[in-house]
Amino acid sequence: MNFPELFYMAEAEGELPTRTGRLNAVIKDIKKIPTPTIDSDTLVSILNKNGIELKSLTQKEFNYILNGIR
Numbered sequence: 001m002n003f004p005e006l007f008y009m010a011e012a013e014g015e016l017p018t019r020t021g022r023l024n025a026v027i028k029d030i031k032k033i034p035t036p037t038i039d040s041d042t043l044v045s046i047l048n049k050n051g052i053e054l055k056s057l058t059q060k061e062f063n064y065i066l067n068g069i070r
Contacts, residue, residue, distance in 0.1 A: 017051070023061055025050045027068035 001009075010016045014025030029046045030038065038046075044054050057065075 014050075022050045022052050023064055024068070026052065027065055030065070030069050
């Protein structure tokens with residue numbers, strides 16, 4: 001495995017503090033919730049835990065999260 005592959009895999013697992021890595025960490029945390037829905041307070045808490053503020057999310061990033069949890 002080469003260096004770029006290692007970083008790609010770490011980012012995909014939400015292990016890197018890049019924006020995409022943080023979004024992937026949010027997806028992983030949402031998937032851990034045992035209910036099929038979450039309330040807005042829980043979402044904001046998960047986002048904040050991973051260093052993202054709700055108001056900073058773009059529509060593209062929000063869609064990325066939605067597609068990731070399906």
